[in-house]
Amino acid sequence: MPSWHDILNQINQLGGTFDVVRRQYLSDLSAYTGRNTILYYSGWLQKPGMAGCEVNDSDKNGFMSVIYQMDRAKGLDLILHTSGGEVAATESLIEYLHAMFGDNIRAIVPQLAMSAGTMLACACKEIVMGKHSNLGPIDPQFHGTPAHGIKEEFNRAYQEIKTSSGSIDQAKIAVWQPILAKYPPAFVGECEKAIDWSDEIAIECLKSVMFKGEPDAEGEAKHIVAELGDHALTKSHSRHLSAETCKAIGLKIVDLEADQDLQEKVLSVHHACIHTLSSTPAFKLIENQNGVAFIQVAKQVMIQPQ
DSSP: OOOHHHHHHHHHHTTSOHHHHHHHHHHHHHHHHTSEEEEEEEOTTTSTTOTTOSBOTTHHHHHHHHHTTOOGGGOEEEEEEBOOBOHHHHHHHHHHHHHHHTTOEEEEESSEEOTHHHHHHHTSSEEEEOTTOEEOOOOOEETTEEHHHHHHHHHHHHHHHBOTTSOBOHHHHHHHHHHHTTSOTTHHHHHHHHHHHHHHHHHHHIIIIITTTOTTHHHHHHHHHHHHHOHHHHOOTTOOBOHHHHHHTTOOEEEGGGSHHHHHHHHHHHHHHHHHHHHSSEEEEEEETTSOEEEEETTEEEEEOO
């Protein structure tokens, strides 16, 4: 398997042709699996703070471009590397992918698929992960703050202010008032709705795809979402959940290391994508095995036909 440095040397020898090298490895992976292959890569690690790195509605245009004229009977391998993003955009993207490929979608996570990325992975029949791969909690964020955390804080304030006798602790009000004052009207209610919404999406995806036809599909789905969605259990929205942890909570995980040829080809695609995101202005890549790409580059979008 070519290493990160081997691929960089290959790119340099070809005159910095990042697209050529990346597409070759993506084509090789698709030829090996016999399946359609789409990579969905965000450069949030290479370009921190870059607007558009998150899952958003503009991504739908990218997927429409790369799915056009595909033989959908071959199914889809979706290679995910994302920090997550908007719940509404994620739901819309999941619905579109299911409309195109039904339940014949497999997620491949070479490194990180966090938050909404985990929701996308849960919308697939199985998730391929290596020892180096991680999913993350699916608790939604409000203005960068976990909705679960806001709900917990509000409930804690209520419990501390209200005494066991049912009276009000005036001293505790003085402590909590400046904290609760930062919330705009209806903010806590909106957080509760966002939590319910993301949980509903994940449960429906797991029930109808990953556990389709199983006797207790809904029960399994609810258990997994309780583990992935409860901030009290996961502790932090940025927590990295390993393949073994994901197996333990019930997700259908396939070990990338079980097929060394597949591992080599997946990691070659991954390294090529990371080089592209690190060394070019590109901050998001959506691309298929035929070289059709939707690349977002610092306020520009390049649609490159085959």
